[in-house]
Amino acid sequence: MTGERAVRVRAGVRAWLRRVGPDTLAARVALVTVAVAVVAVLVTGLVSVGLVRQAAQVQARAALARQANVARQIIDADRPRSVGRAVRALRDEGQNIRVARVLPNGTVRGDPLARRAVAARPYPGTGTDASYRVRVDGRVVYVEVRALSTGGSLVLAQPEANAARLVASVVRRTLFAAAVGLAVAVLAGLLLAWRLAAPLKRASAAAQLLGSGRRDVRVPPGGPAEVAEVADSLNALGDALASSEERQREFLLSVSHELRTPLTAIKGFAEALADGVTTDDAAARRAGGTIRAEADRLGRLVADLLDLARLGADDFRIEPAPVDLVELLRHAADVWSARCEAVGVRFAAELHDRSLPVVTDAARMRQVVDGLAENALRVTPAGRPIVFAARAEAGWALVEVRDGGPGLTEADLAVAFDRSVLYERYRGVRRVGTGVGLALVHGLVTRLGGTPSAGHAPEGGARFSVRIPLA
Numbered sequence: 001m002t003g004e005r006a007v008r009v010r011a012g013v014r015a016w017l018r019r020v021g022p023d024t025l026a027a028r029v030a031l032v033t034v035a036v037a038v039v040a041v042l043v044t045g046l047v048s049v050g051l052v053r054q055a056a057q058v059q060a061r062a063a064l065a066r067q068a069n070v071a072r073q074i075i076d077a078d079r080p081r082s083v084g085r086a087v088r089a090l091r092d093e094g095q096n097i098r099v100a101r102v103l104p105n106g107t108v109r110g111d112p113l114a115r116r117a118v119a120a121r122p123y124p125g126t127g128t129d130a131s132y133r134v135r136v137d138g139r140v141v142y143v144e145v146r147a148l149s150t151g152g153s154l155v156l157a158q159p160e161a162n163a164a165r166l167v168a169s170v171v172r173r174t175l176f177a178a179a180v181g182l183a184v185a186v187l188a189g190l191l192l193a194w195r196l197a198a199p200l201k202r203a204s205a206a207a208q209l210l211g212s213g214r215r216d217v218r219v220p221p222g223g224p225a226e227v228a229e230v231a232d233s234l235n236a237l238g239d240a241l242a243s244s245e246e247r248q249r250e251f252l253l254s255v256s257h258e259l260r261t262p263l264t265a266i267k268g269f270a271e272a273l274a275d276g277v278t279t280d281d282a283a284a285r286r287a288g289g290t291i292r293a294e295a296d297r298l299g300r301l302v303a304d305l306l307d308l309a310r311l312g313a314d315d316f317r318i319e320p321a322p323v324d325l326v327e328l329l330r331h332a333a334d335v336w337s338a339r340c341e342a343v344g345v346r347f348a349a350e351l352h353d354r355s356l357p358v359v360t361d362a363a364r365m366r367q368v369v370d371g372l373a374e375n376a377l378r379v380t381p382a383g384r385p386i387v388f389a390a391r392a393e394a395g396w397a398l399v400e401v402r403d404g405g406p407g408l409t410e411a412d413l414a415v416a417f418d419r420s421v422l423y424e425r426y427r428g429v430r431r432v433g434t435g436v437g438l439a440l441v442h443g444l445v446t447r448l449g450g451t452p453s454a455g456h457a458p459e460g461g462a463r464f465s466v467r468i469p470l471a
Contacts, residue, residue: 033189344382376403402457417442
């Protein structure tokens with residue numbers, strides 16, 4: 001059963017790897033974590049083996065030195081049987097310790113390996129202890145020499161292979177622990193890759209649905225904080241797209257209504273002329289005047305729509321040049337004072353006593369002023385004022401168009417430049433335009449490098465301001 005489970009696990013892992021592919025985030029995270037784990041295990045193993053080998057060598061030499069001290073104590077305490085008993089005791093340790101004795105006359109008796117170890121290095125002399133390592137017959141041998149009170153010395157020799165066996169045992173245990181750690185690291189890497197990839201896959205699927213036109217798609221936030229932020233951003237994008245498309249639908253409805261009104265008038269008078277209903281010259285002239293006025297209104301609406309659509313395009317032309325805003329407003333005031341007088345609206349101009357030089361597109365700036373004035377004249381009743389103002393303010397040139405109309409609420413000011421919002425809010429309540437004018441003003445001023453704003457006018461109505469950096 002265990003073998004079958006292992007086969008199923010391996011098959012599942014292979015299938016998962018085929019599904020995620022080598023170029024996916026999950027595969028790359030898994031590969032990186034596995035590679036880091038392998039490198040860490042290799043470095044740890046190499047360092048550990050070196051440290052264990054060094055520690056084993058030090059421990060083996062220290063143990064041999066202790067054995068030599070114990071053997072000397074035994075020999076010095078029990079001289080008649082000392083050497084034989086010491087040799088038997090050392091052999092019983094099972095550590096492959098070889099024993100020899102150097103007689104006072106320099107003769108060496110005992111184990112051949114110990115005798116060769118003494119011969120491989122000059123003898124330190126009677127009455128002297130020594131500790132060293134030599135190479136005998138191609139093997140490294142640890143040697144401990146202890147002077148005896150009876151004369152001569154005791155020699156203990158041990159091949160380094162004993163320490164190597166200890167190292168091999170420790171290395172096996174270290175490698176086993178490293179293999180376990182590597183397996184855990186691999187599983188952790190796969191788990192991390194899945195944890196990262198799963199919410200990203202959900203976000204990717206949601207983005208594709210949003211791209212196909214679905215607006216009710218939402219991604220449940222999950223995973224790490226950064227991945228959860230992606231889900232939140234996609235949800236916010238879905239809300240923004242739904243709101244934008246709803247506003248576009250409302251805008252299209254309002255524009256179609258505004259287009260239908262002049263078209264209906266033009267069609268009606270044109271049919272009257274074509275059918276011969278309008279026969280006298282005075283009626284024909286009135287019909288022609290009405291058709292021309294409605295055609296002009298239709299042309300302005302179409303031009304505003306085109307400008308609004310092209311604001312974000314690269315081919316929208318801005319031709320900056322030195323302009324005196326005071327002179328520009330003075331020319332605009334000549335036109336709008338006559339238009340205000342024709343409908344009984346009082347007009348005033350509060351212009352700066354000196355020039356206000358800026359670098360901007362004069363035609364576009366005049367389009368902004370005319371748009372704001374058109375908006376003000378539409379809502380200002382007879383007898384109430386419209387004011388053009390221009391002044392310098394902290395490095396900026398400030399242009400204002402104020403009116404004495406019904407004004408705007410605080411809620412209106414926050415959305416005054418949003419396309420068709422005020423149109424929908426006040427349609428049927430007061431005279432409104434197409435919902436395009438103020439949005440076009442905002443886009444033009446922004447492209448000119450200025451800042452538009454809306455507020456309350458001291459004349460009781462609305463105040464629309466434009467700030468342009470002074471040259």
